[in-house]
Amino acid sequence: MSVEAKITQPSAERVVVAGRVMPEFHHIGVEPLTGACGAEVTGVDLRKPLSDEVLREVMLAFEHFLVIMMRDQDLSIEQHKAFSRYFGELTELPQAPTYAGQSDMQEVRREAHEPVSVVPFTRFHTDSPFLPRPPLCMVMRAIDAPRYGGDTAFANMYLAYEELSDGMKETLGRLRVVYSGKDIWSKNAKLDKDKQLRLRESHSFSEDHLESVHPAVRSHPRTGRKALYVTPAYFKHFEGWSPEDSRSLLDYLAHMPHKLQYQCRIRWKPNTVIVWDNRFLQHCGIHDYENERRHLVRTTIIGERPI
Numbered sequence: 001m002s003v004e005a006k007i008t009q010p011s012a013e014r015v016v017v018a019g020r021v022m023p024e025f026h027h028i029g030v031e032p033l034t035g036a037c038g039a040e041v042t043g044v045d046l047r048k049p050l051s052d053e054v055l056r057e058v059m060l061a062f063e064h065f066l067v068i069m070m071r072d073q074d075l076s077i078e079q080h081k082a083f084s085r086y087f088g089e090l091t092e093l094p095q096a097p098t099y100a101g102q103s104d105m106q107e108v109r110r111e112a113h114e115p116v117s118v119v120p121f122t123r124f125h126t127d128s129p130f131l132p133r134p135p136l137c138m139v140m141r142a143i144d145a146p147r148y149g150g151d152t153a154f155a156n157m158y159l160a161y162e163e164l165s166d167g168m169k170e171t172l173g174r175l176r177v178v179y180s181g182k183d184i185w186s187k188n189a190k191l192d193k194d195k196q197l198r199l200r201e202s203h204s205f206s207e208d209h210l211e212s213v214h215p216a217v218r219s220h221p222r223t224g225r226k227a228l229y230v231t232p233a234y235f236k237h238f239e240g241w242s243p244e245d246s247r248s249l250l251d252y253l254a255h256m257p258h259k260l261q262y263q264c265r266i267r268w269k270p271n272t273v274i275v276w277d278n279r280f281l282q283h284c285g286i287h288d289y290e291n292e293r294r295h296l297v298r299t300t301i302i303g304e305r306p307i
């Protein structure tokens, strides 16, 4: 594997990308994917422990760009977990199918013969918002990817929030959302067999870990920067609002991540590794391919209680 660093030279001008002045990097290469979010990071070998300088810049790139991508990272399960632990504590998930008998790894798998319906959420969403401490980030590696298609799209929800009018910001600033994952298994069981999602069959989460109330606008715990935290996945209603009253505002807000100016897309290849911030991005797998296998494996890092 080539680990030659393509170091981004600091520019005399202040480059603004992802809504903020781009930091300077001296130990890794960082190439933004779009003006909204995402960067390719080069000059790192994730099979080995990272030096302090490289780790500091990887974390800086992650915080700035919200999703970072590294190509050609042929990781063992243990190497995948070791890299993931730089971001925090790994967690199990109650609903996501596990990978290779590892309770703290998950997989997103669609076999060549399978319909799109086996994978959950082909619309923009944040993962597992029903948990009291939803995931901070995921570290995901492609084992198999379609030759063409099957990208994952991301949308920067800081930018989505920042472009709202002051009146809407004020309204949303007072709102909280009830998210629940309690009924996904019973709903899934009612579907025809060929329409059912692949879900984890058993877990040890208690019922009160499957439903939470979170702010509609959440803040980064250190910087205080605010982002929209409303998604239709697992959404029940805004606190104090009926499901009917909630629906039209939800529909409006669910449209926000579809704006191209907030997005980037990751094109998967085998051994592409990405880390994405599940708090301040929404994401969506794009199932625009047929008759090919797509197999992505990941760890999930537990986040803070949204504030």
Ligand SMILES: [Fe+2]
Pocket (backbone or CB within 6 Å): 121, 125, 126, 127, 283
């Ligand atoms: Fe997801």
